[in-house]
Amino acid sequence: xxxxxxxxxxxxxxxxxxxxxxxxxxxxxxxxxxxxxxxxxxxxxxxxxxxxxxxxxxxxxxxxxxxxxxxxxxxxxxxxxxxxxxxxxxxxxxxxxxxxxxxxxxxxxxxxxx
Amino acid sequence: xxxxxxxxxxxxxxxxxxxxxxxxxxxxxxxxxxxxxxxxxxxxxxxxxxxxxxxxxxxxxxxxxxxxxxxxxxxxxxxxxxxxxxxxxxxxxxxxxxxxxxxxxxxxxxxxxxx
Numbered sequence: 001x002x003x004x005x006x007x008x009x010x011x012x013x014x015x016x017x018x019x020x021x022x023x024x025x026x027x028x029x030x031x032x033x034x035x036x037x038x039x040x041x042x043x044x045x046x047x048x049x050x051x052x053x054x055x056x057x058x059x060x061x062x063x064x065x066x067x068x069x070x071x072x073x074x075x076x077x078x079x080x081x082x083x084x085x086x087x088x089x090x091x092x093x094x095x096x097x098x099x100x101x102x103x104x105x106x107x108x109x110x111x112x113x114x
Numbered sequence: 115x116x117x118x119x120x121x122x123x124x125x126x127x128x129x130x131x132x133x134x135x136x137x138x139x140x141x142x143x144x145x146x147x148x149x150x151x152x153x154x155x156x157x158x159x160x161x162x163x164x165x166x167x168x169x170x171x172x173x174x175x176x177x178x179x180x181x182x183x184x185x186x187x188x189x190x191x192x193x194x195x196x197x198x199x200x201x202x203x204x205x206x207x208x209x210x211x212x213x214x215x216x217x218x219x220x221x222x223x224x225x226x227x228x229x
Binding site: 004031033035040041042043044045048058059090094100101102103104105106107108 | 115147157158159160161164166204206208215216217218219220221222
């Protein structure tokens with residue numbers, strides 16, 4: 001069974017503080033993604049990566065950075081957390097077989113910025 | 115860019131009745147891949163079914179959908195809803211410009227099945 005593990009599962013952060021969300025996959029997948037889930041917006045892509053040491057911007061990258069130090073690990077970094085970044089964040093992975101391939105999601109991290 | 119439009123909000127129905135969730139999409143690509151993902155409470159989204167072929171019905175776990183390119187639609191249907199079908203359903207479109215699978219999701223439709 002494909003496995004994508006996120007940590008922490010929930011976090012409360014202070015406005016202006018730095019937040020790091022971590023993701024680890026054991027699928028041997030090349031592609032990893034960070035999505036944000038909000039009611040009324042669905043899932044939106046923040047950053048993605050197709051190889052270690054390289055990241056790409058998704059549809060809503062502003063206010064977020066990403067880091068892919070190895071094939072297995074992909075982090076999302078909020079340098080200056082803001083109230084508007086309160087959401088559930090999902091990490092996901094997929095192989096490189098193209099448009100048909102299934103995306104496997106982690107269980108999500110609930111981030112509350114106060 | 116690509117976009118996906120779904121039945122909005124909450125769909126409430128009685129167990130045993132049919133359910134249909136609407137999904138339409140916009141893309142400049144003539145051969146898109148469409149997906150339905152389902153997310154149960156406190157779980158992660160997982161693939162329910164997918165399609166690439168025009169006018170061909172695809173089925174999984176009692177659900178079915180047919181991609182109609184003429185109307186840019188990929189509606190999800192089930193003939194008899196079960197209590198366990200209560201979940202959040204996402205329609206998604208694949209980004210043709212990616213060798214991986216960057217998905218564009220709709221806003222999601224929450225389904226509540228009552229006894």
